[in-house]
Structures are given as structure tokens and as C-alpha cells.
Amino acid sequence: MSLHVVAEFRATPGHEDRLRTALEAMIEPSLAESGCLTYQPFTNPNDSTHMVLVEEWTSAAALEQHFTTAHFDHVRGVLDRILAEPMVIRRLVAE
Numbered sequence: 001m002s003l004h005v006v007a008e009f010r011a012t013p014g015h016e017d018r019l020r021t022a023l024e025a026m027i028e029p030s031l032a033e034s035g036c037l038t039y040q041p042f043t044n045p046n047d048s049t050h051m052v053l054v055e056e057w058t059s060a061a062a063l064e065q066h067f068t069t070a071h072f073d074h075v076r077g078v079l080d081r082i083l084a085e086p087m088v089i090r091r092l093v094a095e
Contacts, residue, residue, distance in 0.1 A: 002093075004056050004092040005063065011051070012084040018078070029069070036062065037057065038056035042054065
């Protein structure tokens with residue numbers, strides 16, 4: 001059973017483009033991971049500071065491995081500097 005992840009981000013005003021760029025830079029290396037099935041960022045059309053990332057992983061173990069990659073460490077450092085509030089990560093499975 002695959003694991004779906006919905007992560008929400010809110011950029012500090014003025015850092016919207018940096019947030020979008022950081023999340024978009026994660027697409028290619030994340031999809032190259034063996035357990036990543038989907039990795040797609042979306043921007044809220046009514047609030048440019050708000051972005052949502054929708055991911056699908058083959059397993060919880062694959063997601064945990066993702067959290068140990070160099071590209072995730074890099075984006076975490078960027079997010080620490082530009083987010084207005086902590087990111088929210090929801091893990092979901094189909095019944």
C-alpha cells in the first residue's frame with residue numbers, strides 16, 4: 001500500500017519565489033529515488049505565500065529514506081530561512 005503525503009508551506013512575504021524554486025528543485029532528485037511515485041508542488045492561486053506539496057511513496061520506509069538525502073537536507077536549510085511558520089506534513093493511506 002502506498003503512502004501519500006500532503007505538505008503545506010507558508011513563505012514569509014517576499015520569499016514566495018524562493019519557496020517555489022526550492023520545492024521545484026526537489027522534483028527531479030525526489031522522483032529519481034526508488035520509492036518516490038509522485039512529487040508535485042502546487043501554489044494557492046489566492047495566496048502566493050501558500051504552497052502545497054503532494055507526494056506518493058511506495059512505503060513509509062521510502063519516505064524516511066527521502067528525509068536522509070542530501071537534497072532534502074539542502075531544502076530543509078532553505079525552508080528554515082524563508083518559512084513564516086513550520087511546515088505541516090500529513091501522511092495518508094487509502095483504506
